[in-house]
Amino acid sequence: MKIFINDREIHLAPGMTVRHAIIAAGFTREIDAGEKVFDEWGNEVGLDGAVSENYRLYVEVKKAR
Amino acid sequence: MKHPETSFIFLLTAVIILMVTVLPCGAASLRILYVNDFHGFAESHKRIGSDELQGGIAHCAFRAAELRKEKPSLLLAAGDMIQGDTWANLFAGRSSIDVMNEMGFDAMVVGNHEFDFGKAVLARRIEEAKFPVLAANVTGFDPLKPYVIREIDGLKIAIIGVVTEETPSATHPSNVAGLQFLPVTKTVERYVTELRDKVDLIVVLSHIGYNADMALASAVKGIDVIVGGHSHTKAVKEIMVGNTIIVQAYEHVLALGVLDLTVEDGRITSVSDRLENIAPATVKKDEKVAAIVENYACQVRQSMEKVIGEATLDLNADNARSSESNLGNLVADIIKKESGAEAAIINGGGLRTSILKGPVTVGNIYSVLPFNNYIIAIRLTGQQIKDALEYGLSGIEAKEGRFPQVSGIYFTFSPTRETGRRVGTITIGGGPVELSRQYTVATNDFLAAGGDGYQMFREAIRQASDFEIIGGTIKSSNIAYNDAGRWLRDVVAAEVQKEKKIGSAVEGRIRTEGE
Numbered sequence: 001m002k003i004f005i006n007d008r009e010i011h012l013a014p015g016m017t018v019r020h021a022i023i024a025a026g027f028t029r030e031i032d033a034g035e036k037v038f039d040e041w042g043n044e045v046g047l048d049g050a051v052s053e054n055y056r057l058y059v060e061v062k063k064a065r
Numbered sequence: 066m067k068h069p070e071t072s073f074i075f076l077l078t079a080v081i082i083l084m085v086t087v088l089p090c091g092a093a094s095l096r097i098l099y100v101n102d103f104h105g106f107a108e109s110h111k112r113i114g115s116d117e118l119q120g121g122i123a124h125c126a127f128r129a130a131e132l133r134k135e136k137p138s139l140l141l142a143a144g145d146m147i148q149g150d151t152w153a154n155l156f157a158g159r160s161s162i163d164v165m166n167e168m169g170f171d172a173m174v175v176g177n178h179e180f181d182f183g184k185a186v187l188a189r190r191i192e193e194a195k196f197p198v199l200a201a202n203v204t205g206f207d208p209l210k211p212y213v214i215r216e217i218d219g220l221k222i223a224i225i226g227v228v229t230e231e232t233p234s235a236t237h238p239s240n241v242a243g244l245q246f247l248p249v250t251k252t253v254e255r256y257v258t259e260l261r262d263k264v265d266l267i268v269v270l271s272h273i274g275y276n277a278d279m280a281l282a283s284a285v286k287g288i289d290v291i292v293g294g295h296s297h298t299k300a301v302k303e304i305m306v307g308n309t310i311i312v313q314a315y316e317h318v319l320a321l322g323v324l325d326l327t328v329e330d331g332r333i334t335s336v337s338d339r340l341e342n343i344a345p346a347t348v349k350k351d352e353k354v355a356a357i358v359e360n361y362a363c364q365v366r367q368s369m370e371k372v373i374g375e376a377t378l379d380l381n382a383d384n385a386r387s388s389e390s391n392l393g394n395l396v397a398d399i400i401k402k403e404s405g406a407e408a409a410i411i412n413g414g415g416l417r418t419s420i421l422k423g424p425v426t427v428g429n430i431y432s433v434l435p436f437n438n439y440i441i442a443i444r445l446t447g448q449q450i451k452d453a454l455e456y457g458l459s460g461i462e463a464k465e466g467r468f469p470q471v472s473g474i475y476f477t478f479s480p481t482r483e484t485g486r487r488v489g490t491i492t493i494g495g496g497p498v499e500l501s502r503q504y505t506v507a508t509n510d511f512l513a514a515g516g517d518g519y520q521m522f523r524e525a526i527r528q529a530s531d532f533e534i535i536g537g538t539i540k541s542s543n544i545a546y547n548d549a550g551r552w553l554r555d556v557v558a559a560e561v562q563k564e565k566k567i568g569s570a571v572e573g574r575i576r577t578e579g580e
Contacts, residue, residue: 011523011527012526013443014231014544015234016510016549018507023511026515032114034113034114034115039275043275043300043303044299044315045101045298045299045318046299046300046363047297048102048297049102049295049298049316050229050297052274055276
């Protein structure tokens with residue numbers, strides 16, 4: 001499945017989650033440092049959240065709402 | 066002294082004014098309390114980047130009970146409630162159902178992970194539940210109901226459940242054998258048509274993800290509310306798509322969703338939605354639920370001490386980042402066997418501690434494999450296997466965690482050659498590797514996602530000749546096995562328990578050239 005993280009294209013297997021997208025995009029260090037993941041609507045998403053085709057995620061230093 | 070009659074008239078007038086102010090004539094109020102993706106995280110815990118304890122189902126239960134006293138209410142769960150944390154997994158989800166019964170849930174939709182313990186277990190959990198468990202788009206499994214109608218404060222509310230169509234692609238095939246996962250949109254359309262004139266409100270309890278919820282609301286008219294799950298979205302406020310309200314409450318009961326509606330003549334005339342953070346510092350706990358949580362937590366602690374086998378020699382993880390490790394062999398062999406693959410490659414850094422000769426407990430296995438990893442098998446070409454081994458060896462000087470531990474593969478290498486040229490001979494299944502041939506290689510999901518820098522598994526998925534997206538799901542013959550619902554450590558613990566004696570040896574799978 002193709003998704004985008006910080007506008008970078010990532011391919012994942014079915015059942016993989018936000019966590020796998022983070023690993024694939026090399027953002028694990030940022031997450032460990034407290035950065036959060038948001039969807040394209042600005043909602044924070046959990047690392048075990050499901051992703052879907054063309055899903056867009058953003059890793060940001062933004063205070064979670 | 067006040068005149069008692071005057072006080073009574075004043076009080077009566079105040080009550081009448083209050084009633085007129087709060088609700089218009091013929092209006093009804095409804096509060097929908099909702100959670101999703103609990104995944105058995107029953108105890109309060111610290112999250113990455115925070116020192117505060119958060120969540121806790123007993124605290125969530127206390128707040129839900131408080132909120133229910135204020136208004137006519139429904140308490141709904143949008144799926145993935147019984148699988149995830151050891152607190153739930155050890156009891157195949159029974160602990161989650163016990164807590165949900167005590168909290169008085171009105172309905173739940175199955176999530177994809179509800180199928181992870183198999184159909185027989187799920188049927189038992191549904192039988193134990195004192196609330197209906199829904200999935201309108203699943204056929205072949207009678208315990209699931211398509212919908213339920215609840216009457217609350219004079220309002221008739223239909224609750225239709227739907228779960229992601231992608232469920233079969235991420236759980237063991239035997240867990241969903243004989244079941245059909247029908248298209249969500251067509252299914253909901255059918256039930257909305259059937260129920261629209263029979264009820265005042267239609268709520269879809271969905272486990273399909275936030276984006277899919279929006280698409281559903283666009284495609285099907287007549288849904289009043291979608292209470293969603295699956296994407297673990299912290300939707301701090303409702304959104305409207307057409308006339309449909311969409312909400313979702315994050316994950317692990319870190320938040321409780323509170324949606325207040327006023328309904329007049331079958332129309333929603335006011336909406337107020339919020340997420341309330343659940344944390345021990347700010348929310349009291351329900352003592353009955355807390356007792357259930359602790360009872361199961363105590364059993365989890367005891368089970369970690371349970372002896373499940375015996376190591377006939379020390380199983381060493383200390384050298385797993387630079388050479389063949391007998392513990393690496395054990396885990397790689399189990400992964401290969403479980404998936405039916407021809408070979409297995411794992412990262413030595415994933416083995417976090419050694420197991421000493423003697424009794425082996427569940428806790429020992431959990432210490433070796435502390436992460437929530439699962440088994441996936443992917444078809445790689447011989448060239449991709451060679452590339453993976455080369456990459457795994459590229460950090461040997463610094464003892465990087467990517468050093469490969471293998472099963473079904475024998476290879477030689479020279480640590481002194483430049484990176485990318487270190488691998489010598491490779492044998493798979495007893496014969497020399499054929500670079501253009503495909504082999505089924507099992508690994509963990511971390512490496513498959515590109516963890517530790519491995520790119521070969523992801524590339525193999527993407528490069529498949531039959532790669533296509535059908536209904537939002539990748540279809541690729543390159544994925545041979547994918548069981549996202551069973552943690553690797555549980556597979557290893559089960560195998561140790563079955564075998565009783567474990568004594569994997571270093572047997573020359575990985576040899577330095579010239580040895």
